[in-house]
Amino acid sequence: MAMMPVSTTTGPGAPPEVAPAPGPARRGARPALSRILRAVRSNRKATVGTALLVIFILLALFPGVIAHDNPSAEIYQRSLGPSGAHLLGTTALGQDIFAQAIWGTRQVLIIAIGVGLFSTAIAVVIGVAAAYLGGWWDGGLSLLTDVLLVIPLFPLLIVIATYVQNAGTLVLVVVLTLTGWSYTARQLRAQALSLRNRDFLEAARVRGERRFYIIMVEIIPTMTSLLVASFLTNALYAVLFGSSLQFIGLGDPNSNSWGTMLYWAENNEALQTGQYLWTIVPGVLILLLGASFALINYAFDEIGNPALRPVRRKTRVKRAS
Amino acid sequence: MRFILRRLGFFILTLWAAVTLNFFLPRLMPGNPALAMLAKFRGPVNPSALKALEVAFGVKTHQSLISQYVGYLGDIATGKFGTSLYFYPESVGRVILDAIPWTLGLVGVTTILAFLLGTGVGIVAAWRRGGAMDSILPPTFVITSAIPYFWIGLMLILIFSEKLTWFPSSNGYDVTLIPSATGSFVGNVLWHAILPAAALLITTIGTWVLTMRNTMVTTLAEDYVRMARAKGLPGRRIMFDYAARNAILPNLTGFAMSLGFVVGGAILVEYVFNYPGVGYMLLQAVNNEDYPLMQALFLLITVAVLVAILMADIATAVFDPRTRSRG
């Protein structure tokens, strides 16, 4: 136990006096969940981000509780301003903007979480396999990753979505996943590569463990924080690029989501005709959801690397005596 | 040098992968869109337009897939992109050439500006650790990095064009003007570029500030920075020669790598502002089912990104002696 308190002094600028405590060895330990919860509460960015995300998840699960109107029904008087009946007014097509905004949460969130999960899964498999198997495997898989990484994604998405036509939720998840995994795969490979020659893996190998066991049990659990980061990065990417595709009309125009709302707003010249809320509201929602992923991600960076945390000058004693 | 050659080899490979994607995507998609499109155009369109489409897809009727593919590669290598359907009978090459300067001007300049500005701000924020700047900037830029590119464009239009009417909301220049090399025309172009440039700047700068700040913070904890302090070097010198120079190296590659993302944003910004550049052109091609143009533009953007990455690689090799000797 005595090792612990001292070792953490190996912060920034701390003299390298303590036996080198490699990063991951210090992190990824015991009660991961309670540790994460404590970290979230102690970091303001994480708190804000998590609160936002929780709200969005609730909205996606129970939109009807708040918004009673049918979001796609074009039954109201057109282009109304905000009122008691229509909190945010109506569209030029006669839909309730508030209902559309609330009900639109679901698709965006499904896309974000789906892409986050699936691309992280692909990234883990490819990144870790490349790093651990090495040799030709590494050459081939890294090349694939790098090629996909430098091909400009959005134009590629446009090309693909054009051929697909009216991409619905599932198609968007698939397309965004297939194009988006490479960035985090690269990071995961780098991490796995740094683990690869760590003695505890050699120890497992010398012990006689099979490769599959080593990858699944010994490597992947030590990369938890990077997996979370990968999920968040990909979710943010999915929110932004998914909405963008819908905005330029490559999504399903009948779907209920923020990007589609913006598409119709732009088609009906909402800005030029004074229906500002039609454009502002979905944009703000995309921004907030994206920000919640980005904030949590950044907070995780800070938690993992204390050097990045904000410093308050006041607490530092400049001189005593 | 060897390092650069290896990178060059990688880029040729990547380019080949992009071309191949271009060729196979329309065939491998469910329902074979290539054939569907051809069928759709066979009736009403005149024969030469059909031929353009065939070139775009690499479809030479009744050939095997392999020989079609080889023929397609040959066409691309020799720069035969065919004829645009939307701007018929202009050739695809001609149409693209018109669009390139606009994008190069707008996106090229703003991207470099965003990198320099963002990196600079990041350096100073990290250097003044604990200052007001360092406590406000990170959360701010985390949030700006989540703004959808196109939406910030829309908001700028709303505020500065609709409400304040300071700037125009669309086009590269006033359509009543005839393009010329006069001062008034150039001024008009700049005036039109301000809002789109601002939109790009706002959405991209955050990433640079944050990455630079974070690598800089890590670098500042390095022994050689402490050593520089021990040597009694002036602060400015430590900040630039010791900390920033080392911190910027990994970011150069990162900068190049994320150009792919920036290009995506630029497309949307051009679209929102009807800016006559490559991105706007790409979306027009998409909306008008001008496949030859779309495919050529996709390749063009890929090449542009690759060239930029290669330049960043060269810069890394110049600034980092370790890369040079490793190469």
Next chain:
Amino acid sequence: MTEQAAASPGPITADAAAPLLRTDRLSKHFKIGNALSRKTLHAVDEVSLTIGERQIVALAGESGSGKSTIARLLARIYTPTGGEIYFQGTPLSHMRSRGDRLRYSSDAPMVFQDPFASINPVFRISHGVLRALKLHRPELSPDERYAEARRVFEVVGLTPADQALQRYPHELSGGQRQRVGFAQALAMRPKLIIADEPVSMLDVSIRIGLLNLMAQLRDEQGVSILYITHDIASARYVADRLIVMYAGQIAEAGPVEEVLGNPRHPYTQLLVSAVPDPRAEPHIGAETDRGEPPKVIDPTPGCRFRWRCPLAIDICQTVTPELAQLAPDHDAACHVAQSGAEVRAFS
């Protein structure tokens, strides 16, 4: 890339009482550089050594001398480029089935250098021992495995074992983690523990404790230990035999007191003279050696120590010296020493 040495010309001693482990002209070369300039790094070159039963053999040398590569060859992390390893007379290259490999890995487990990197931080420290038992002694029930884990923890001095098994690596000090390493090895009922610089990253005050543990394992459990180290004073403290390596080859080998008390190879003399000893008078002369061991890339014949050796003669430039016996059980690879001349290069 592996040329297994079934046909290698080494002297094959076919006696029934084969040593516990023997290597015959064991070599490991690494390809470095790229397609345009292929080079070969000779990490280990034609090393023949033996380890007997109940013996601690210290393998000493500076960084880059190839000592850790030998550890990894013996632990089968690397495959040899040339030569053969015989374990109880059986060549390792003949062990191909998973069963054979598992048996060898439990006969000759390894303890690693870095106590902070050699235990997976995610699991309780019982993980490694229990896995080892599960793999190598499948006949044990989970309860028996746990009891066995408790037993080996007690043997290495991690007490109370019940509590110790529940700890996470970050809760232990470096010395305690290194004991966990030995416990894992011990759980496999090994005949030989390959210990790669097990104390070099520990604080000086606790190193001795680990060295004493190694001696205890030899005396009470009857295991042999290959103790790889750069610290010849600790080698003297704990080992029975000492092998000194230089630039991928064995410079000198023999009983530890004999080698250190009467070093025949100039390099061994240099090493001995360089060890700081507060109890002895310092001897810093003008001849103080400033060299560093070479990286052995595409070597040409000749003694690899010749550039730093004050006694080098003509033959040293052209002929690589072979290890030869100079006194009973005391070998050195030095032309000068083998010519019968008095070697006093550094003192």
Next chain:
Amino acid sequence: MSSVPAEASRAADRAAAANAAMLEVRDLTVTYALERGTVTAVDRVSLDVEPREFVGIVGESGCGKSTLLFAIANLLGGPAAITGGSVLFKGRSLVGLTDSQLAAVRWKDLSVVMQSAMNALNPVMSIGAQFKDAMRAHGTTSRQEIADRSAEVLKMVGIDPAHLKSYPHQLSGGMRQRSMIAMAMLFTPDLIIMDEPTSALDVVAQRSLMAQIKDLQEQFGFAVVFVTHDMSLVSHYSDRLMVMYAGQVAELGRTRDVFDDPLHPYSAGLLEAFPSIRGPKVRLTGIPGSPPDLSREYESCRFAPRCPQVMERCKTTPPDLYQVEGRLVRCLLHEDGRNSAVAEGAAAPAAEDVRSEP
């Protein structure tokens, strides 16, 4: 007068050199502000260094020895800060000065050699460029002068001046460390602070580097404060030795005295931890256990849990530094030594003559 004869001769020596000690560290305390609370890494350490003196500081990892060094040189960063005490260098206080105020003293009078030259040399600048910017920062602008001096110091440490053009990664470990020492010699300072400069090297390279340092010191007369975890390394080189444990001074005295007759059980244990390469083989025990948690306050001796000579009182009474025959030792065994307990902060034997007067 509490001085013993040896003390008197020392004082005479010193009177010849200078009146006050060159470096006077008094009650220096360094605290790390961590999220879980504060850790006092250096706790009221006092130390005087005379001109031309070689002082060794030994202790285990985490004992605060490196933190002490960086606090003296005012190079702490991040969460660490000096929270008490003073550092006087040639009569000037260094604590609380800004980097620009310190610039005049740094390198010209006081230079630093760090543990790992690989990390302490800027990887993207050639060795020569790093020499040059140190010289230019202190007013040497003539190219010729810079080139000549750089070549000169590099030759002093036995490196071909052609290596001025080399980058750090192109040099071997020993050469990097030597060029760091060459850099520290640029202005022939009065004091060079060294933080385990040999710990990354093999024994042979280590020995030759130590010999080199001693050689240069004799030639140029700078003082050295040398931190190491390896007590035997400094045994033949240092004039005085300070043993640190858990952020505090455990023992401070002439090196020979400490080696021949360690007073603190910890010093004795450290000495016993090194097997010898000569002489009879004896069974050693080392010091079982690990160092204490420094985020806690202690109402006991910090070494008590590991101490073979622990007494009941040790568990309730934190020991002071006691003076025993010109040595300082923090152990209750020596509480009623020949000299009464000295006040904290009067660590240097010289200063005590006056201040510890009852």
